Amino acid sequence: MYNVLIADDHAVVRFGLATLVNKQPEFKVVDEEANGTDTYLRVEQGDIDILIMDLSMPPGESGLITTKRIHDNFPKVRILILSMHEEQDFINRALHNGAMSYVLKSSSDDELLRALRKLMNGEAYVDQNIKLTTDDLAKINTDGTEVDLKGYASLSKREREVLPLVTLGYSNKEIAADLFISTKTVEAHKANIMQKLKLKNRAELIRYAIHNNLIDL
Incomplete structure (x- = not known):
């Protein structure tokens, strides 16, 4: 059984995701959060295997920053980004910052479940509706998209x-x-x-x- 944390600023989205995930025998939603800061603090408490997280959870820390902080400090937590952002820059930066999967909110439930099962096996997964070019892969695998501060x-x-x-x-x-x-x-x-x-x-x-x-x- 894989413990799942859901992070999204909309309660109705969290409810829908929890209902879907809890129907799968391999997964159990153990908690929910509504912003990046609380998401990090919950991961810090332990027992989270997979994090399903939105990138935009205002007001508060950017999901891109939360992704990097969690990946840097808790690399065993597998991060799945579920976002409305289809812009390539968001996708590249999220994957660069440590997300193992990126799924669009506009995609079907099957796409999310496919991503979860890939993560369960330790495999990365990108939504089939997202096309990564050679240039995108170069940005993901280098330091070019990281916050340079x-x-x-x-x-x-x-x-x-x-x-x-x-x-x-x-x-x-x-x-x-x-x-x-x-x-x-x-x-x-x-x-x-x-x-x-x-x-x-x-x-x-x-x-x-x-x-x-x-x-x-």
């Missing part, structure tokens, strides 16, 4: 979790409660973020995050 790359795992919450206007108390840390630790992380990114205030942080596709609004 020295400052962001220097942030710690926890600082990367704090960043989107700060940009969205969460208070120190709210961030502390969400991440199970103290308010003093939140203040320290915020100070480190601003120093490492060479930013002066939250407005500059918001512009930085939006410009570099670190958050969805």
Whole structure:
């Protein structure tokens, strides 16, 4: 039995996916999340084999960034992106960042189930409606599509979790409660973020995050 986590910002989509997946004898949906930050925190708790995740779950961390963070820190979790984004750049970046599968929301249920069974066997799968060219494969397999930000790359795992919450206007108390840390630790992380990114205030942080596709609004 493979434990599945579903991440999508629409409750009706999560319900539909959970109903479909739970009908399959090999899979069991053990939890659901609605944004990138909570998805990462749930994966961090353990017991997740497969993650079915949307790329756009505003407001909060970009799904592309969540994909990379999960792949980097929990490489055994098999990530299936289920997205409305058919743009090749999104597909290339998601696969480059560690997704094993990419399925379009416009495709049939059979396409999703086919992808899940491939992942069950440790095999990558891309929606049959997506055509990958030689150039696309080159972008996926090189560093060209990764977020090329020295400052962001220097942030710690926890600082990367704090960043989107700060940009969205969460208070120190709210961030502390969400991440199970103290308010003093939140203040320290915020100070480190601003120093490492060479930013002066939250407005500059918001512009930085939006410009570099670190958050969805």
